[in-house]
Amino acid sequence: MSMLELAHLKKYFATQKAVDDISFTVEKGTIFGLLGPNGAGKTTLIRMITGIFYPDEGNILLNGNKFKADEDSARIGYMPEERGLYKKMKIGEQAIYFARLKGLTASEANKQVKDWFVRFEMQSWWNKKIEDLSKGMAQKLQFVITVLHKPELIILDEPFSGLDPVNANLIKDEIFRLAANGSSIIFSTHRMEQVEEICNQIILINKGKKILDGTVVNVKQEFKENLFRITANPLPAHFPEDLFEVLSKKEESLTIRIKNGHTPNEVLRYFIDQQSNVSAFTELLPSLNEIFIKLVEGTSLSRQFQPIQS
């Protein structure tokens, strides 16, 4: 049974089909990347999962049961892209307040907040106000507030923006730890290198529709273009064009594309036959960044408004 299951979710606004028939599942303990260009419908999708919006059509199942915003809000932690904290409220009180809104008792909330503040070395912040914090510090606090109540599903929208590498690592380690403890994490970002590093599974949406779904490994395999890098000395004087094509050459390294119907072993054998000493031979998988650009490019750059007949 999946932790979260979305089936044929639709949400139309007056001028846009913000989410147009999207389905996917998130398994327990996975880190799930929700990708898409600006205005693709990510925020609307997230708002439906967090119960802020009701879908026009479709179902959201949480652990196999129909999602009920009132009862299930305690099982979800949501960190929106634009941070939301009360500027004039003391930090300790604020964290407790948000934890209690999620249904923790006063003493439980107090204990959790103290634990997290110790873990993130934030104890001295207790009586400060948000306006005294830097952007990165507020970010850390926001993360703590999101995960305080031990949600089963954590939704993070651009959690690393504005964080220095040390704090980014701190949060990254926490994300891995939470996933290892069984929480599912939906991670929405534009930073593809972070997705590659963190996520097990991704979906890509564009213009309200899902255009890609799979594990990071599978997606890369799916979009690979038989590119390899080979480093050898000396390079053969002549390359067989029916076997591979040389895309670029840099000193002793070649980037090649192996023609369809041929295998990497054949290429290696050719090099060996040519008395060339191969020192490195690796497959070049496309980065998610390239896949993203490839899939989204060509569609009009910004989303157009269109009238909806409903």
Add this chain to the structure above:
Amino acid sequence: MNKIGLIIRREYITRIRNKTFLISTFLLPIIIVLGIAGTVYLAIKGKTNHRIAVSDQNGYFKDYLKSDSSIFFDFSPGIDTLNYAEKNCSAVLIIPVLNEGQKTIYRLKYKKQLGLTNVDDLEKRINSAITDHMIFTKTNISRSRLDSIRAASDLGELKTFSDEGKKSQASSQGLSYAIGYTCGFLIYLLTFIYGAMVMRGVSEEKTSRVAEVIVSSVKPFPLMVGKIIGIGAVGLTQFLLWIVLGIVLFTVAQAFLPHELLQEVNNIQQANAMGNAQMAQSSEAARQIFEFKQSVQGTNWILIISCYIFYFTGGYLFYASLFAAVGSVVNEDPQEAQSLLLPITMPIIFSFIIMSIAIQDPGGSLAVWASMIPFSSPIVMMARIAYGVPTTVPYWQLLLSMALLAGGFLLTTWMAGRIYRTGILMYGKKPTWKTMWKWAFKA
């Protein structure tokens, strides 16, 4: 619901703890009292002295038009309509030949505007001068005798009693007026202050995106209601502090009165209780204090305070949700709020204007109607209640007004809640009236 309680608590505690709350609670009454005292002082002190030249060819008025501190009549013969300004007079009054039994036109020429009250005053003086002159010519009673008769006859004083069946309660119109006006004014002022506080709170949550975090735990409606109730509780706390402050000041003021005076006041009280009116023997000051005490004691404070609490709360709830709806649709730019606020602030300002008319005539039809309609009832009804229930305001009117107000705020809260729940998560363009109407009644 437990969560709404948390929201109320947060809204209440963060505001009560704020230093500005304490400061405003104690400064506001002081500022209001100083303001009133200042205006009264200026009104008394600021009366300009006018010198008015009188061109009285027949000499009728020379002895009858009397100068005093506010108007000085200059009868010097050289003054006429051409040169009065050079002789330091602000106007010239031209007295024509008097024709008995006919209305005579007096003309006043001025370089410097005299003002409405001065002109009124002048007209009265002219008329009494005519009467005096007539009395003199018809009866030969001299001016000085007339004055001494006048002085001797200045004794009458009208006392009002509100008729409540068995006992007649001595009432003070002045005190009722003061209480009514103060209550109406306070509700007017506080509706604005606390309404704006609700609006700012909502718009702060929206622009800082706190709303998005909270709405993922709590539905927008309880969030709005929690904020409104929390801030309303702050208003009530402030009111209770004012009552305490008032009682303390009243007691302190009594302690400062001289002991003999208090003794005298007690004497009157005892004398009154025994049924013989020996008022004449006591000093004027003691009598006034006694009367003030009596009318303060005669006022039904419990009724007034409980009605104030009801109408403050009702009026606040009626308007606060509308303020919340405005706060939810505007973005960072506070100017956007201006045009949206107009339809909310106009009825409040109109209610205040109606209240100042209604307080002159608390039983009039304008007062009765305005105290029924929920838009204006919180402010106008308070002004009427001070004159007495059930004498000035019958019970049925009070109950109907309360029921309508309760229905009114349920309606505005429902409507505002629907605008709020959409507005709080919408960024970008400010919605038009049409879209907001759709949010409220269609979606």
